[in-house]
Amino acid sequence: MRMNLLLLGSGGREHAFAWKLLKSKTPKKLWIAPGNAGTALCGENINVSPNDFEGIKKIVILNKIDLVIVGPEDPLVKGISDYFKNDKELQKVKLIGPGKQGAMLEGSKDFAKEFMNRHDIPTAKHKTFYSDECQKAIEYLSSIEPPYVLKVDGLAAGKGVIISGDIKQAEKELEDILKNNKFGSAGKKVVIEQFLNGIELSVFVVTDGKSYKILPEAKDYKRIGEGDTGPNTGGMGAVSPVPFADNTFMQKVEDRIIKPTINGLHAENISYKGFIFIGLMNVNGDPYVIEYNVRMGDPETEVVLPRINSDLLELLVAVADEKLDSIKLDIDNRVATTVMLVSQGYPGNYEKGKTISGLENISGSLVFHAGTIIDSEKKYLSNGGRVIAVTSLDHNMKQSLHISMENAAKIKFDGKYYRKDIGKDLFKYL
Numbered sequence: 001m002r003m004n005l006l007l008l009g010s011g012g013r014e015h016a017f018a019w020k021l022l023k024s025k026t027p028k029k030l031w032i033a034p035g036n037a038g039t040a041l042c043g044e045n046i047n048v049s050p051n052d053f054e055g056i057k058k059i060v061i062l063n064k065i066d067l068v069i070v071g072p073e074d075p076l077v078k079g080i081s082d083y084f085k086n087d088k089e090l091q092k093v094k095l096i097g098p099g100k101q102g103a104m105l106e107g108s109k110d111f112a113k114e115f116m117n118r119h120d121i122p123t124a125k126h127k128t129f130y131s132d133e134c135q136k137a138i139e140y141l142s143s144i145e146p147p148y149v150l151k152v153d154g155l156a157a158g159k160g161v162i163i164s165g166d167i168k169q170a171e172k173e174l175e176d177i178l179k180n181n182k183f184g185s186a187g188k189k190v191v192i193e194q195f196l197n198g199i200e201l202s203v204f205v206v207t208d209g210k211s212y213k214i215l216p217e218a219k220d221y222k223r224i225g226e227g228d229t230g231p232n233t234g235g236m237g238a239v240s241p242v243p244f245a246d247n248t249f250m251q252k253v254e255d256r257i258i259k260p261t262i263n264g265l266h267a268e269n270i271s272y273k274g275f276i277f278i279g280l281m282n283v284n285g286d287p288y289v290i291e292y293n294v295r296m297g298d299p300e301t302e303v304v305l306p307r308i309n310s311d312l313l314e315l316l317v318a319v320a321d322e323k324l325d326s327i328k329l330d331i332d333n334r335v336a337t338t339v340m341l342v343s344q345g346y347p348g349n350y351e352k353g354k355t356i357s358g359l360e361n362i363s364g365s366l367v368f369h370a371g372t373i374i375d376s377e378k379k380y381l382s383n384g385g386r387v388i389a390v391t392s393l394d395h396n397m398k399q400s401l402h403i404s405m406e407n408a409a410k411i412k413f414d415g416k417y418y419r420k421d422i423g424k425d426l427f428k429y430l
């Protein structure tokens with residue numbers, strides 16, 4: 001029987017999901033809300049926001065959707081899973097993504113820190129301050145060493161972490177967040193934490209609430225500039241596997257972080273069916289959690305999914321049906337690299353609507369659309385800061401990067417920018 005699938009989101013992550021779902025041997029039809037020009041090649045886009053739960057409900061009922069896959073964090077933190085569970089007409093629809101409580105792992109930094117402390121999961125030491133405790137927070141700063149790491153408690157579209165070596169600037173940030181409501185209600189609390197010195201890694205786990213599978217890990221390149229300089233972005237590229245994440249290190253991650261996280265969710269009666277993305281720091285060979293996300297990463301998904309040979313739809317159905325232990329993951333041991341093409345000005349202001357050309361010249365890479373639309377003349381136009389991710393696979397990391405870079409150069413749009421140093425920091429581990 002055909003499965004009807006609805007995928008929520010509109011980034012490169014969602015195009016990668018759509019592409020991979022289509023490869024499943026299960027007969028299926030895919031809808032994407034709202035999607036982009038890339039997902040339109042894989043199924044039918046519907047212009048409804050993932051945060052419009054009533055709109056989503058209409059799509060689900062009209063198209064007899066069997067399985068909903070939630071890409072971004074926002075609808076999860078807003079409680080889309082609970083909305084489905086509490087609605088008579090939606091109760092039976094399978095949904096991949098945690099409930100509101102589980103989504104607090106990403107939705108509240110303070111909740112995540114307390115959760116890790118309760119379950120002895122290694123993370124930076126921290127203290128939380130409320131809006132009426134600005135003075136106390138400022139006094140606390142002078143009792144610790146720089147650099148100062150300040151984290152807005154709630155979702156802040158990737159802008160909620162401030163790291164500063166300058167105490168005056170850190171004090172001003174605290175005032176802006178706690179007194180001047182710079183981040184609105186997301187900034188009602190601030191977490192101040194110890195600075196961790198090391199190299200970052202993104203680890204992905206999928207769980208049905210009982211068992212779990214570890215997906216390929218990845219390294220993300222967050223800063224806009226080469227050599228990891230300039231402001232943070234959503235991610236400018238990614239590599240998987242990551243050479244320093246060897247068996248010894250990954251065993252520590254599993255024993256010290258993944259198992260206690262899954263057991264902790266269970267012990268606290270938090271039902272969780274979906275992805276857990278653990279952003280961690282490798283500090284001299286020991287892993288520490290920087291943050292939890294309750295979804296897959298972007299652009300990490302664009303290197304993680306191409307390395308999974310197993311049937312993704314079967315895997316997701318097993319998650320929904322709590323049968324994940326019956327699945328065996330088959331991973332491609334080639335190196336996947338992705339390079340993100342972005343609009344000039346990103347992550348600040350940028351223009352949209354630039355004509356994209358050269359896509360037909362790509363060979364040997366996968367093209368995942370992020371911020372793109374297709375106009376009435378069937379021309380592709382840019383429609384966001386991150387525009388297109390170019391992913392390649394090869395047994396050799398340098399060759400994989402070479403193919404991605406060559407194809408990245410072939411795609412043209414006004415103001416196109418991409419980092420040419422993705423992966424280069426990893427050569428020393430090869």
Ligand code: AMP
Pocket residue numbers: 124149158160161163193194195196197200222279290291
């Ligand atoms: P997040 O928004 O939580 O991903 O944080 C943004 C970035 O800030 C992370 O990717 C890290 O590079 C950095 N960061 C966050 N917390 C710490 C920490 N405790 N020590 C050092 N760097 C951190």
Ligand code: GLY
Pocket residue numbers: 220234235293296297298299300
């Ligand atoms: N690439 C980091 C994220 O998805 O949050």
